[in-house]
Amino acid sequence: GIQVEQSPPDLILQEGANSTLRCNFSDSVNNLQWFHQNPWGQLINLFYIPSGTKQNGRLSATTVATERYSLLYISSSQTTDSGVYFCAVINTGTASKLTFGTGTRLQVTL
Amino acid sequence: ETGVTQSPTHLIKTRGQQVTLRCSSQSGHNTVSWYQQALGQGPQFIFQYYREEENGRGNFPPRFSGLQFPNYSSELNVNALELDDSALYLCASSWRAGDYEQYFGPGTRLTVT
Numbered sequence: 001g002i003q004v005e006q007s008p009p010d011l012i013l014q015e016g017a018n019s020t021l022r023c024n025f026s027d028s029v030n031n032l033q034w035f036h037q038n039p040w041g042q043l044i045n046l047f048y049i050p051s052g053t054k055q056n057g058r059l060s061a062t063t064v065a066t067e068r069y070s071l072l073y074i075s076s077s078q079t080t081d082s083g084v085y086f087c088a089v090i091n092t093g094t095a096s097k098l099t100f101g102t103g104t105r106l107q108v109t110l
Numbered sequence: 111e112t113g114v115t116q117s118p119t120h121l122i123k124t125r126g127q128q129v130t131l132r133c134s135s136q137s138g139h140n141t142v143s144w145y146q147q148a149l150g151q152g153p154q155f156i157f158q159y160y161r162e163e164e165n166g167r168g169n170f171p172p173r174f175s176g177l178q179f180p181n182y183s184s185e186l187n188v189n190a191l192e193l194d195d196s197a198l199y200l201c202a203s204s205w206r207a208g209d210y211e212q213y214f215g216p217g218t219r220l221t222v223t
Contacts, residue, residue: 033212035214041216041219050209086153090209096143096158096166097155098202100152100154103152
């Protein structure tokens with residue numbers, strides 16, 4: 001099956017810093033989503049981005065499907081950004097099954 | 111617009127028992143998927159239901175079963191609980207089956223003792 005790897009696995013930032021999270025996948029995809037999982041376990045949708053670039057406030061994401069990677073940019077980080085960030089993909093031809101990456105655990109300190 | 115809801119929030123069961131978890135999909139969505147998330151790992155796909163039929167299954171044994179009702183709500187049933195079934199169970203809904211964006215509920219945390 002498709003492999004989804006995220007880097008870095010852990011990241012500690014001071015409030016106000018910028019960061020880039022990366023997601024590499026091993027096969028073609030029809031769907032790519034970025035999620036933020038808060039401390040209570042809720043997965044919050046950040047982006048649905050099978051290709052191209054999107055921005056939402058301090059967050060933006062870019063997916064280059066032909067090169068099999070996606071990037072999530074967080075600017076001017078805040079303590080509320082802390083948590084685990086997952087990318088998840090639907091492999092072409094696998095009918096709706098989201099395969100999640102390994103996650104990046106982000107801690108933003110004052 | 112109502113989001114995805116799940117019940118109960120937490121549950122404690124004994125090994126060998128059976129459990130039923132429930133999920134209500136987001137308004138207008140007819141597809142529900144279930145995922146299991148063990149501590150420290152990413153969610154793993156269990157199965158998906160589309161228009162009351164199973165539409166794909168992950169690598170889980172038959173004691174994990176499900177249902178979808180005409181109002182598109184869904185149940186996940188687990189028989190003969192094992193200690194390794196302790197996890198966060200997440201339900202996601204989407205507008206249709208396929209490559210559409212999936213939206214997750216808050217999850218049910220199951221502890222098996």
